Amino acid sequence: MKFLAVIASLAATCLAQGITIQTSTNGTVYPGQNFTVEVTKPARAFLLVEATPSVEVAIVIGLVQCPDQNCNSSGFNISQDIGYTLYYGPYNPQYDSIVPPDHKPPYQNFTVQVPTQFGSGDEVALSVTRLALAEMAAGSSIWLEIPWVPLTVQ
Numbered sequence: 001m002k003f004l005a006v007i008a009s010l011a012a013t014c015l016a017q018g019i020t021i022q023t024s025t026n027g028t029v030y031p032g033q034n035f036t037v038e039v040t041k042p043a044r045a046f047l048l049v050e051a052t053p054s055v056e057v058a059i060v061i062g063l064v065q066c067p068d069q070n071c072n073s074s075g076f077n078i079s080q081d082i083g084y085t086l087y088y089g090p091y092n093p094q095y096d097s098i099v100p101p102d103h104k105p106p107y108q109n110f111t112v113q114v115p116t117q118f119g120s121g122d123e124v125a126l127s128v129t130r131l132a133l134a135e136m137a138a139g140s141s142i143w144l145e146i147p148w149v150p151l152t153v154q
């Protein structure tokens with residue numbers, strides 16, 4: 001039984017929570033800057049498998065100023081306010097066609113622009129709201145997640 005429990009916990013660590021966000025920035029952006037948001041979906045080939053297969057419906061990319069210039073503030077709740085909408089629409093992650101293969105999970109790049117309303121020193125949260133359908137034997141259920149990463153406006 002102990003053995004099974006260890007296997008189960010190892011398996012659990014391989015089940016990714018959902019999409020991940022990377023940007024072409026070093027964590028600092030300026031108003032008006034165009035940058036790439038790379039949204040990656042876990043894939044079976046990488047042992048980063050979602051608990052159930054999913055069908056992508058849409059994503060929304062937002063940028064919001066964090067309260068108290070601190071995205072760790074207890075007053076900050078991304079699900080209440082994603083701020084400026086930088087992109088909304090389909091999400092269609094694909095393996096890239098790089099030769100030789102670079103062994104990346106499927107992803108899609110979005111080019112977005114930092115709104116000029118932000119000011120120097122602002123701490124902002126770049127979020128990707130993902131709406132998907134988790135496909136289970138009994139039917140589909142809604143999968144909604146809002147991962148985000150902090151950025152600093154210079």
Ligand SMILES: *[C@@H]1O[C@H](CO)[C@@H](O)[C@H](O)[C@H]1NC(C)=O
Pocket residue numbers: 023024036038096109
């Ligand atoms: C997607 O964006 C990342 C980060 O900027 C970059 O490394 C990668 O080459 C881009 N992929 C494509 C297909 O443009």
Ligand SMILES: *[C@@H]1O[C@H](CO)[C@@H](O)[C@H](O)[C@H]1NC(C)=O
Pocket residue numbers: 026027028154
């Ligand atoms: C990021 O790069 C910009 C200029 O390219 C620089 O001013 C800034 O200090 C860098 N930020 C970090 C966190 O390295």
Ligand SMILES: *[C@@H]1O[C@H](CO)[C@@H](O)[C@H](O)[C@H]1NC(C)=O
Pocket residue numbers: 032033034113
């Ligand atoms: C960002 O992209 C927009 C639309 O493509 C373009 O008009 C603008 O000049 C770009 N801004 C910068 C700073 O490159």
Ligand SMILES: *[C@@H]1O[C@H](CO)[C@@H](O)[C@H](O)[C@H]1NC(C)=O
Pocket residue numbers: 070071072
């Ligand atoms: C916010 O929390 C993260 C992770 O705990 C930490 O790395 C980061 O330095 C914190 N940022 C601020 C502004 O406190």
Ligand SMILES: *[C@@H]1O[C@H](CO)[C@@H](O)[C@H](O)[C@H]1NC(C)=O
Pocket residue numbers: 077078079080
């Ligand atoms: C954030 O807001 C959502 C929606 O209003 C709520 O369900 C959730 O409990 C809040 N989370 C925290 C940590 O307050």
